[in-house]
Each structure stands twice: as C-alpha cells, then as structure tokens.
C-alpha cells in the first residue's frame with residue numbers, strides 16, 4: 001500500500017499513529033534510569049543515557065531505518081523520501097533527564113517523532129523529503145553545562161571543543177563521557193554537524209500550567225523566552241568557628257548570602273511574583289563543608305529567564321555587578337555558562353501546526369514556551385515550530401511529571417499531520 005503525502009487526508013495520516021505502541025515505548029524508555037519515586041534520572045552521556053540510546057537504535061534497526069550520529073552524539077533515524085537529495089524534515093527532542101526528572105520531558109518528543117516514522121511506514125506514505133527523528137545530546141545541562149548542548153553545537157552556536165571540554169561534578173569531561181557513548185553505540189553512519197535541515201518540529205510536554213487550566217489538548221508554540229546561566233564562585237578563607245571574631249572573618253557563605261539577597265531585590269519583576277522575570281538558584285555548595293569551620297568557598301548557580309532579550313541582558317548585567325560589588329571582604333567570580341536568546345517561531349510554521357490541529361478538529365491555543373528547547377537553536381537553521389501537550393498540575397523537572405496516554409496520543413497525531421505536510425510540500429523559498 002502506498003499513499004502520496006500531498007493527497008492523503010489528515011484523518012488518514014493521524015489514524016496510522018498507534019497510541020498504545022507509543023505509550024508502551026515511553027514506559028519502556030522510562031525504565032532507563034528509573035527512580036524509586038516514579039521518575040527518571042538519566043543524565044546526559046551516563047550509562048543510563050547509553051542504554052536508552054541503545055534501545056532507540058534497536059527499535060530503529062528492527063524497523064529497517066538508517067541511523068546516523070554526529071560528533072556531539074546527536075542521533076538521527078531516517079525514513080527516506082522520494083528525493084533523497086533534499087534536506088530532511090526533522091522532528092525530535094532529547095532523551096537525557098534532570099537528576100530528579102520525569103518520564104516525559106524530552107522522551108515524549110523523541111518517541112512521538114519515532115512513532116510518526118513508523119506510522120508513515122505502516123501507511124506506505126510517500127513524501128518528497130526524507131523525514132528524520134532526532135535525539136539531541138544533553139538538552140538538560142544538569143550534568144554538563146550548557147544545556148541544549150547538542151543543538152547548540154549542531155547549529156554552530158557553540159564550538160565543538162568548548163562543549164567537549166565541559167566537566168561534570170566529578171571532573172569527568174564531556175569528551176570522555178561521549179567516547180563511552182560512541183564505544184557502546186556502534187555501526188552508526190556519520191552525519192556532519194550542521195548538515196542542512198529543511199524544517200524542524202519539536203513536540204514536547206508544556207511543563208507549565210496553561211493548557212491544563214484552559215482545558216485544551218494542544219498548544220501551538222509561538223516562541224521561547226530567553227535564558228542565561230551563571231556560576232558564581234565566592235572565595236574567602238576558612239577559620240575556626242569558635243575562636244575567630246566575626247570582624248576578622250572572610251566568610252564565603254555570608255558573602256554569597258548578601259549577593260543572593262541583593263539579587264532577589266534588584267531582579268524582582270516590576271509586576272510582582274506573577275511577572276515574567278524568573279530567577280532560580282538551583283545549586284549551592286560550600287567548602288570545606290564542616291559545621292565548625294568558616295566556609296572558604298561558596299559556589300552557586302543562577303538561572304535567569306525573561307521573554308524579552310533586551311531586558312534579559314539588562315538583568316544579566318545586574319547579576320555581574322552585584323556579584324562584583326557585594327562580595328567584600330571575599331572575592332567573587334561570575335562565569336557565564338549559557339546564553340539563549342528569546343526566539344519567535346515563523347508565522348508560517350505556527351499556522352501550519354494550528355492548521356494540523358484544526359484538521360483533526362482539535363481545539364488549541366497559541367502560547368510561548370517558558371522552558372528552553374533545542375528548537376531555539378535549530379530555528380537558526382530552518383523554519384521551526386513546536387507542539388505542546390498538557391502537563392498535569394503544570395509539573396515538570398519533577399518525578400511526578402505526567403501527561404495521560406490520550407494527551408500523548410493526541411500530540412503525536414497532530415505531529416504526524418504537520419510532519420507529513422512539511423515533508424510533502426516545504427519548498428526552499430521558505431525562510432527561517
């Protein structure tokens with residue numbers, strides 16, 4: 001049976017998507033790095049990530065799809081188009097997770113794209129462009145900073161060597177961790193970084209409360225807010241807790257505390273706590289870490305988000321100023337770890353996603369993304385968009401993260417219709 005994508009009604013494409021198969025695959029994937037609390041700890045380039053990649057490659061090979069990999073470990077699975085010389089339409093997300101992450105962040109987008117490839121195969125769909133699933137390396141950034149590492153390197157936003165030089169908390173480099181991944185995933189065809197892509201669509205859980213509150217199954221993503229990460233290291237001197245007068249201490253914790261209090265005040269959103277500015281300190285360490293010694297070193301992370309790139313930049317400047325001026329008598333160094341500019345997706349892709357949803361008679365709303373995604377960088381290379389499904393209680397980066405089988409299935413059906421349309425029709429005249 002063959003069906004030419006341009007002539008196939010949306011309902012028929014969507015009917016080829018198998019919700020049960022997709023859900024089973026998601027649950028199988030969630031076993032790699034599963035936690036006692038029902039979530040996932042599958043940090044980038046870890047043994048759990050290697051096992052998850054092996055599983056995906058196994059499924060792809062069983063289906064006869066070709067598998068490609070690039071120098072940063074991004075993984076591509078391809079279904080051929082009638083014109084193999086055309087750049088592929090690509091869809092996917094990431095398989096790595098937060099240390100106390102959920103089963104759906106990233107995995108949904110990868111496996112929904114894989115389900116689309118299988119559905120198109122089952123249907124015998126004929127499309128001009130090849131269609132590929134991608135699993136980007138290290139989107140989360142919790143082990144190796146920056147996050148979105150695979151898509152940043154692929155798109156040229158981060159030099160490969162700088163990414164590979166990143167180290168984790170144990171001092172292991174991404175280079176060494178990636179070598180272990182490569183050794184375990186053999187016979188992958190090489191793919192050059194930056195190989196052209198004709199269009200990119202990423203399906204993802206919303207990770208926030210908006211769709212659930214609106215009672216809508218589909219979010220048509222209009223863009224993504226900007227993000228900045230810093231690591232602040234405050235250096236003082238250790239001393240005896242019982243004998244050293246406060247006046248002669250260089251206490252790194254107290255200096256860090258002053259800096260954080262000033263950041264909370266200076267970066268407070270003018271609209272109050274419901275406003276768009278988001279400041280998070282997610283990691284904080286002290287050395288030597290002893291009850292009865294004054295801390296000599298405090299190191300903490302800053303995650304800063306704002307939808308407006310100009311305002312985000314102004315807030316980032318304040319972070320650097322405050323760290324530099326409030327550390328005395330200690331010293332503070334402020335190391336930038338990640339810069340992701342805010343991104344608006346092209347209307348044409350946004351409209352195409354909205355149209356795919358409408359063609360299946362599904363209600364949707366347009367909304368921006370609060371979380372960053374690989375799509376933010378791939379948008380530099382080609383027309384890009386995203387599809388959201390609801391997250392229960394708006395929870396994500398949490399073991400309790402959940403989207404129902406029905407919500408997962410619905411998102412995958414919309415993705416299938418949008419991908420088929422892109423693969424049939426996208427022309428080089430489309431501008432990113």
Ligand code: GLV
Pocket residue numbers: 139140147370371372373
């Ligand atoms: C992605 O995981 C983010 O932190 O937005």
Ligand code: MN
Pocket residue numbers: 094105106139204
């Ligand atoms: Mn994600």
Ligand code: MN
Pocket residue numbers: 098105140397
């Ligand atoms: Mn995430």
